[in-house]
Structure formats: C-alpha cells, structure tokens
Amino acid sequence: MDNLQARLAEFESLVESAQGQLDLVVAAMDHLEPGVVLYGADDRVVFCNKRFREIYAEVADLLIPGTPYSEIARAYYRRGFESRTGLSEEEYVRARLDYHLNPDERDYEFLHGDKYWLLISDRKTKDGGVIGFRVDITARKRAEQQREASEARFKSLLEMSSDWYWEQDAQFRFTMMSQGLANLGEVPESLVGRARWEQGYGGLTEDQWVAHRRQLEAREPFRGFEFTFMRSSGEERWVSVSGEPVFDNAGRFTGYRGVGTDVTERKRYEAKIRELADYDFLTGLPNRSLLAARFGHAVRSSDRTGQPMALAFIDLDRFKTINDSLGHHVGDRLLKQIATRLVHVVRATDTVCRHGGDEFLVLLPEVGSAEKAAHVASEIARELSNPYDVEGYELVVTPSIGISLYPADGAELPVLIRNADAAMYHSKAMGRNQCSFFKEEMNARISERLILENSMRRGLAREEFYLEYQPIYALGAGRPIVGAEALLRWRHPEMGIVPPARFIPIAEDSGLILDIGEWVIREACRQSRTWTAAGLREIPVRVNLSGIQLRQKNLLDVLQRAMQDYGRKPAQIEFEVTESVLLSEVEMATGVLEALSRQGFKLAIDDFGTGYSSLSYLKRLHVDKLKVDKSFIHDISIDERGAALTRGIIGLAKSLNLRVVGEGVETAQQLAFLTANGCDEAQGFYFSVPLSAPALAEKLRDSRPS
Template sequence: MNISFTSLTFKTLGLLFVSSSVFILFILFIAKDSFSEGYIYLVKEEVASIERKLHDEISTNLQNRSFDKLEVIVKPYLKHKKILLIKIDSTLIDKPILVYKKEKSIQKLQDDTHFASTKDIYKQGTLNKLATVTLIYSNDSYQIYMQNFYRYFIGGVFVFGLASVFLGFLLYNSLKKLRLLASSLEKFNPYDADANIVSIDTNDEIGTISKSAGIMVKKLKSYIQSTKELNETIKQKEAHLKEAQRIAKVGSWEYNVVEKELTLSDEVYRILGVKFGTVITWDSFLAYISKKDSKRILDILEEAIKNGSKFNIRYALTLQNQNEIFVQTKGKVRKKQGGHIRITAVTMDITNDIKNKQTIERLAYYDSLTGLANRTLLQDRMQKALQFAKRQKTSLAIMFLDLDHFKLINDTLGHSVGDELLIHIAKILQIHLRESDTLSRLGGDEFIILLPSVNSHEDARIIAQKVQNTLQGKHDIGKHQLYITSSIGMALYPQHGMSADELIRNADTAMYEAKNSGRNSYSIYSKTMGNFVDKQLNLEQDLTQAVKNKEQIEVYYQVKVNAKDEFISGAEALARWIHPTKGVIMPDDFIHIAESTGLMVELGNIVIEKSISKLQELNILGLSGLKIAINLSARQFQDPSLISFVATMIERYEVDPAQVEFEITETLSMVNINNTLRILNELKQTGVSIAIDDFGTGHSSLSYLKKFPINSLKIDRTFVFDIIDDADDKAIVHAIISMAHSLGFTTVAEGVETKEHVDLLKEMGCDELQGYYFSKPIAEKELISFMQNFAPTK
C-alpha cells in the first residue's frame, strides 16, 4: 500500500508522533521546572521557619548582653540533619560566632550548591542593626528528589513510547484496510453486473463500513437498472408528446383498436383528475363522456374508425368527483397493412373558455354588482310580457325605484359601503317579490321592477307601499347603521304607454314627482307630469352654464343678531340662482341638481369666494367684526382641495379668518366620525370657526360632539317655531343651550319670528338669534344699507 504525504495514514501517524514528542518535551522542561520550583519553595519555607525561631533567640540575648549564651543557643540547631552551618556577625561581640557540621567555608558550601540564607537582625521597634546571621542548608534531599524524578520520567516515557508505537500499529492496520476499501470503490464499475468491491470481514468499525458499502453498491445497481427501465418509458412518452405537440400542444392519447391498448399522456391524466399510472381501459375512458354527449361521440368515433377519417369534437366529461368539464378532441384514425388500426388524438381542456363565454353572456344580461337583470335582459322580458299582455288583454306595471340620499352615503362613507348597500337592497327586494316579477338594476341606485300581472292602480299602490315599508328603517352595512327610504314611480300598460321605453320613461317621471313631493313616497304617472323630465334636463343644462360663468349665482344674507344687545353680529350666506327667464330659483330646487351632476363643489366654491369677498367690502366700510356663516354640503366636505381653497380665499381678500364660519349639518357630522374629525381639525387650523347646523334633528353622540373643534350650535327652526306653546320644544331648546354652554359652545336659534320668541330665548341665555323677526334673506346689494339702518326693536 502506498503512503503519500497527503494520505490519512501519514497524517494520523505524523500527528501521533508530533503530539507524543510535544507531551514528552512538556514533561521534561515545564513539568520538571514546576516540580523543582515547588520543592525549593518547600525548602525555603522550612528554612524561614527555623530562622524566625533562631533570630528571636539571638535578638533576645544580644539585647540582654548575654553574649556567652549565643553559641550555646545556636549549637542545638546543628542537630537538624539538613543544617550544615550557622554564622553570627555582630558589632556587639568580639568575633563572629561560627558553628558547623563540616569544616568547610561558606563559599565552598555555596559552590557545592547547598542553600545559603543571610539575613540581618534589628533591634525591635528600631532600625538599629544587631547582627547578621548566615545559615547553610543541605541540598542532598533535593538531589535525591530530582534523581527520583528523572528515573520515573524515563520509565514513563518508555511506557508511553511503547503505547504510542502500539497505537500507531493499530491505526496503520485500520487505515490500511480503509485504503484497500477506497481503492476498491474507485475501481468499481456500477454498469458491470459482475463487479464487486473488496469485502473486509471483521467485527470492528472497518468491517461495518465495508458491509454498508456492499449494501450501497447493491442498491446502486438496482437503482441503475430501474433508471434504465424508466428511461425507456420516458422515451416512449416523449415520442407521444412530440406527436401531440405537432397537433395542438395539449394532452395526447393513442388507442390500438385491434389489441385494445390505450396509451395516455400525463396531461390527459391531469384533465381526467386521475393519478398518473392508473390503468384506464378504452371502455372506462369512454365512460367519462357525459350521458348527454355519449351517443353522439361514440357515433363519430365509429364512423372515423370505419372510414379512417379525422374528427374534431367538443363534449363534456363527468369526472370521478362529479365535476363537469368541457374538452375538445382532435384526432385521426391510422390504418396500416396487416389490419393495424390506431386512433391518435389530442384532447384540450376548454372549460375556462366555456365558462368565460358564459360569463360574457351573463355580463351582457346581468348586473355585475348585484346579479340582477340589466337593461338588456329587462327589455327582452318586457317585450315578452307586453306581447303576452296584448294577447291576453291584461295589464302590467313598471315600478321605477330610486334610493333617497344615496349620493350622500357614497360621498361620506365611500363607494364600497354604497356598493354593499346596493347588494343588500337587491337581496331584500328579491325576497319580497313574486317569482314571476323581474327585478332589474339600471345603474347607480336606480331599480326597475316589472310586474306582469297587475289589475289596477290600487294593486300597484299596495305593492309600492309594501316595497317602501320593506326598505324603510335601519340597515346594518358592515359597521355602519344606515336608515334608508326610497322614492317610487309607476307606469301601467296600456294606460301610460304601449312600449317598454315609454313605460320606463313615464315611470321615471313619476319617480321624480315622488322625490319632489318630499321623498319617501310613491307616485303613479299622469299626463300632467309629461314634461317634467324635459324640464329637469333643461334646468341641468342651464345650471351648468350658470356655474360656469358665475354671474347667475348670487349670495343672499340673513343677518344674525346678538341676543343680549340686539346688534347685528353676522349673517348666514345663502345661495340663489338668478335664472334669466325663471327669475330667482331657491336652493331646494337646484341644489339636488348640482349634487347629481357633480357641480356642487364648483357651486360651493362660488358661494365661499363671494362671501369672503363681501366680508372684505364690509370691513373697508367700517362694518368690521361681523362673521359670515357659509354652509358646506356633503360633497364639499369630501373635497380634498377644500382646505387649501378656503386658505387661498382668506389670504386673497385679506380678511380675519375668525370672521369666517362654516356650518355642517348634524347628520353629516355623524356619518363618518373619524373622517369628520380629521377634516374639521384641518379646517380649524386655517383660523375659521365651525358650527353644527340644524342641531337636534340628527343623532349626535355627546362623547363625539365634545371632541369636535366646533364653536357654536345652531338650534333647528322646528324646535323654535312652537317654543311658546309646546312645553317639549321649550324643554329641548333650553337643554341644548345649557349643554352647549357647558361644553364651551355658543348657540344660535333659527326661525325666530316673533317678539315672544326673542324674549324667551333671551331668558334661556341663547347667544344669537336668526329669523324673519329681524330680517328675511337680503340680496347682496341691499345688505350694507340694511345693516347701516338696522333698528334693534320694532
């Protein structure tokens, strides 16, 4: 066996030799010195003990002048077998005292390596030197000690060397076997069926490794054989796959008609949802075809086998889990001499394509949000219902339903909440309608209900009332509690129209009539409503133009009076539309148009700018200290540029921000508390004041109200109007004023129309009064004159 410098054998033996050498050197030098120093230390300790006793006796006799006793004292110490000499030198005695065992000089004894110790003795408590004492201590025992050490050391090294040689021999033999095993493994050829490795038949670890290597080799041979067989299968399947790829790059299969052998690609197994390798016969393969398609497909395959032709078929498969999928199979029949017939085909899973087609068809006829019928499907069903009604000479009704204030929900809570509400409403309506009725969503919050069997107006009214009662009330949408009402318009066939479009248009007109009647109501179409929609469209176009040029939008002002001293403290800005032909149009008639057409933000900004501009004019004329209150709609409140626009207007017209006050309704403030608080704080940072309008008509929570950065509460006119005669209203107003003052808010009473109102509100401590008693809303050009001529009493 060759041993190289890099072999494990050389490294192991070399490491054993080096470690042994290091250990011996360590014992020889470091351990020897440690033992020697330890022995010397013990000798010194013994000498020091003798010296302490001897010095005490010498010092005592010298101080007592007992010089003749010194030699007597010292001689007994020579009895100690290791003390060789003691010498005392002192100025108090004539000559040194010297006692010894061997007649040798101190220098001679030191040269013989005996231990020598010379120390001075001082008078106790002083630095006066009494004598110098020299003591020679024998080193014979040290020499004997070290001789014994070397004897034991040599013996230990010899035994250690023998053990190392024996251990090296054992390692060499073991590593030699490993080397033989390694050489055998290097020469082993796994593809040679007769090849084996050297077998080392021992009971030690080397033998175990050898046996494990033999087992590994057997498994390796078995694995290689299995791999060969698997490669053959893979080659066969690759041939099938290549043929399928040339056709359609999908799952392929081949059927030997004569031998009835069916071969499937992996993709076909996946399509069928069957584990790869499962035995599938031709009959079981055909059994997957759904019953509705089975006969048609079998006929096509039989015809193809008979004529040796191609085929291209679409059909459904029913899988083992009862799921249905759709596939398309293209193939051809090959006939060869000798009667060999093979069907080679590819099968493609087209389930997604079919479902996508169904989805497209559904999108074409159903609303994507609610799943209700859309306009297209509604038109189709209306046409069929109208044809049936004409034949049977019966009636039908169209119900046009619109949710009240739905835009406010979208603007304040977001479109996601609005969408959830629409889905919720759709489910409620579906539950309460008949199976023969059709519920459709046209878009937004507009729903149409087709009632194919309605005998009279009274039947339509009953159904409309039922629908409204169903929707009216509280609805839990996520974490929000929403109160919903609806406006419904109805049109009946044949009284109100002969076609679907005409009936829908007239029902829409009736719905607008219901909204104009105060919402949360229903209305049946009449011819007097015929021009309403056209009028609304014209009004929308006119308002768009009015907002664009700003000239037709004017601001009227209704003054506020300080209750205590009855002087004008400010005014509320109220928008008016001065139409070129219709004259003054009040907000109730055009604000909803502005909201529905997206003009509300522009309209609101016009009012804000004109109001702040008016403040500048009043300040210049000396009417300073007045505060103008401006109403904010829900849409304005959600406008991200509101804060910057207000700040820009205040800076442009150089007015004190404290003179500007913004009013938001109590209902708006409570719709989304966190968002309201954020916007109010940002608005407050510009320096303006904040007021809650129509207080008492909403559902305020005092725990939230006290967090709002507001300055005042405006008591709604509905409480003030009957305050004189209605004890409940009086108590409510008094409670609002007391609560507001306790929270640090000022109060403004709206709807003050009589002297009795003024006196009672003063008595309650209300801060400001607003109403017809003092002034109706005044045009901008008349405001200054009114203020200059205002008289506090009438």
C-alpha cells in the same frame, strides 16, 4: 333529673329546627313548575306540591298525606276521567296499582283529559316509596301538531307542483324525492340511496362538481345550482336545485333538503341571447335590448290573459357618494351584489335589467294587480336595504322605486320606462327609500326638475347666483352686529327669483351643490375682503355646508384655496351644518368637523332641536355654537312648552360651554325672552331682513337694530 330535662329541651329544639327546615322545603316545592308527588313504602301520600294538585284537580281533595294510592285511583275512575279506557273499575284500579308499585323506569308522554299533555316520570325511592314528576308539555305538543299539519299541506302542494322537493342524509344520499320529478321523465324512487354526482348528470366541469361538493361538506346553503341530465328519450334537460343544510336539536348535521325545477327553456333562451351580446358586461344582467324582446312577449301574454304588467324603475339612493368616496371599483362590486340580490328576490318569469349606472329595471309580466306589484317592490326594497360587505366596507344603500303599469300608463316600453322614471323621482322627492306609482302630473314635475337642473348649470356660468346677508346681533350692551349669515339667491332671467327651497334639493340630488357650494364659499370670502378694504368693522361671514359638501374629499383644499385667494383667515369665515345632516352621518361628520376645527374654523349646528335623536353626539363633535331652530322661538309666544324647550336648549349649550344663537326672532317679546334666559346672539326680521352686500355695509356703520 335536671340533666334529663336539659336533654329533652335540646331534643325539642332540634325537632323545631328540622320542622322549620322542612317547611321551607315544602314552600319551595310549591314554586316548582313540574308537579311533584311522593308516596311512602305503605303506598300512601306523603307529600305533593301545588302544581301537582292543579294538574290533578279532579282528585285534589284526596291528595293529602295518608291517602292510599288505591283510593285516589278509584276516585279518579269514578269521576269520569279514566272510564273511557273501556276497563272496569276494578280492572283500572288494579292496573294503576300494579304500575304504581313497579313504575316503569322510562319517561313517557300522556294526554291527561282534554287539557294537558304531560311528561310522566315515576321512580322508586330507596325506602320503597315512589316519587313522581309531571311536566306540562302541552305547548310543545301543540306546536308539533301544527308543524305536522303544515308539513302535510306543504307535501300536498309539492305533489301538485311541477317542481320537486328532495332530502338527503349526512352522506348526501337522497332519502326522499317528491313526485314533481316525474314530469321530467324520472322515477323519483330510483334516485333514493344515491348522491347527486352518482347519477350521470352533466353540463358542468369537474371543477364545478368539486366546488359543489366542497360547498356541501362546508354545510353551506346553495341557490340555483344548475346541471343537465339525459331523459330516456335522449333529450337533454337543464334543472336548477337549491338546498340548505339541516341540523338536529343538538346542532349535529343530518343532511340537506331543497327544491328543484326544470329550467331548460330558460337556459336555451339565455344561450341564444348571449350570442347576441344582450347582457350587461358588469352585472351579467340582461340589457335593454333583451328587455325589449321580453317585453314584447309579456305584452302578448298580458293581452291574451287580461292580466296587467308592471315595470319597476329602481334607482339607488346616494350611490354616487360611494363611488366618489370609495372609488368606482368598490361601486362596481356593489352593483354586482345588488344585481345578484335582485335576481334572487323576483320570480323566474320576471326580468331584471341594468338600465345604466345605478339604475335597474324589473319587468313583472302578468303581475295581476297594482297591490301585487307593490308587494314585489316591498320585497325588493327589503332585500336591497340589507348591508353589503364590499372589500371590507360594510355598505348600506336603499332603493327609490317607481312603478308604471301596462296598459294603463303606456303601451310602449319607452313610455313605461319614462313614466316609471317619473314615479321614481317622486319617491326621491318624498324622502327616498320609497315606492311610488306613476301619475300623469309627475311628468310635469320631472320636466320642471330637468329645466331647473340645466338652468342651474348655465346660471353659474352666467353669474345668476348672488348672496344676501342677514346680520346677527349680540344680545349684550348696545347689541352690535357680530356676524352675517350668507344666504344663497338665484335670479333666473325668465322665472325671476327662484326660492331656495325649490332649487337647492335639486342641486343636492344632481351633485351641482358641490360647484354651487364652492362658489358660495369664494363669494363670501371675496365680499369679506371688500368690506375690510372699505374700512368697515370686521365681522365673520357664516356659510352653510350641505351634507354632500361634508362628504367631499377635497373640502379642505377648496376652503384653503379660497382663503388664500382672498386673503382671509379662519376667524373671518364660519360654517353652519344642520342637525339633520349631522345625525344622519355622525361618524363621517365627526372626522370632517374635527379637521375644520384644527384649521381654526368656528362651527355651528343649525336648526338645533329638530333632530329627534340622542344628544350624545354633542360630546363627539367639535362645534362652537348652537342655533335654536326658529320653530322653538316662534312657540315662545304661543305656549309655555315652546318657552321651556328654548330654555332647555340654552341651558344645555351653556353647560357644554357653547354659545347660543336664536334664529327667526320677529317680536320684542321673543327678544326679551332670549335676553333674559342668557342667549348670546340672535337674528331675524325683528332686526333686519336679509340684505344686499352694500346694504349690510351701511348697517355695519351703525350696528344698532333699526
């Protein structure tokens, strides 16, 4: 008896374990995305998960174990969801029961009411029951319907166009050709079943046809493939076709699709212009003489229709840097790629012209409005800003674009070019990589810019530039002068003292900053030697380097030559680079600063804290000091936020073993804050305004602040 009770207890334990495992399975099934139902061999519900009850919410109250399928089908009919089939209740129940007892082994799609598209999959189980799955495919079906509607609209538009659309199979035989081809005297249906090279087309050499076939066999897209064919009247027509490969969902190549257009008139015009040598030798783009001819035609069209015309002036930002650093052969290849992109991004009726160097003009006849011209400029900017692969270099250039409108901004081509050029310079002044429309006041700015640029060239030769020096003080005992920042000044014979903010950006854009920067370095070395020769206490002179100087190939040679000519050592000349320059070109700056550091020069990051970037670059750069930007120093006395930021910068520098310089100190309160928080050095009007060299010499005899 005891043995029987033990056996019963063991059996109850097994049942409880099995029930627990079954409960886990049921709970898991409720988390499945598909709906799942299981019927037993007696045609009654055994199980259905939560999703199945949601899909069939109309009869959810019957989807419980033990309910016969016939009762569920009858309730479904009576609740108004299947009575729309036109069957009687008994016919419907019998049909559903027949399918249920012998389900089709194929999956099929079914519209369930107005809410769901379902993928239905029912299968017989080994014990004679049925297991069914319901997958919600509503999103996919709606996407298919939208695609079909879009294709129908696209086909309708194609039929109204003079261009045509075509499709090919995997053997490059045409399977479809739209009616636009009929405008050329061809019957579209006559081309179906044949490949392009089987149709007697010409205008190309055998090698060009072979190259085209290789391109197709490589499954590559192609643009602007041009050839000729003879109409039944004997007239030769030029066409241009573009296509792209098509792949199915499994990634298998299924053929090509594309568009074609009649380019006969353009080809004839091009042939005539080539005879007159009206194309740029490097890029193959029209030159200014061809632009002038097309401008005349566009003017007549604009006057007739009343539609304005636009002229876009495009200048490549910092293209000179690529030429100087990588060589003109790389720059020339880049210009060719840019020309190709320009031609592809604009309309066939637009004219892209190389104006010279890295400047391009785009004539947009009958553009319609300034807004549409701006849209074209935006498309050009996006296309040109994508990376280029030139001889293994990945290059990125951005365009500054200026736009003038006909007739509002001028009636003659030279006037429109000049005004678009003025608008382009405005784009550069606003930070580059922008588009601006012409405004009359821009001419005055451009004139001033040219005057300043030419005056700077003469100013170097006439010794109009000079340096002032702002002393830098240690914040330790006695506050001695520990350095002086060299500040560039320009005394123009007519304009007087020209502010640096006015002439330095022009010097950088024009490249004059290289000559001016070399003069600053040599003058700082010369003045340092003069102070030393006078027996004054020796302090390092700190010189600012621009981003263009950092990219200068012979920067080290310039520095070493100046040091040798004036008998200076690296400890006597220090350099500062703004944080914004470093962040814009970290890779380039890393190598240059490392080379300077190896020569023994001390380096400081100026305007620190204004770069809005990751501080990870500090680990990579060879720098010795951080100069806290004066905006943070100023905020110390305004609110706690400025003080907190300054404390954070000082703490960061200390953790990296860097010295900290506070610039723009104007009050005793600011000085006390910097001293209390461990700042090493400071400069600003509280100590001294920038001084002439003789005035600083007097300061060096007594380095205490006045």
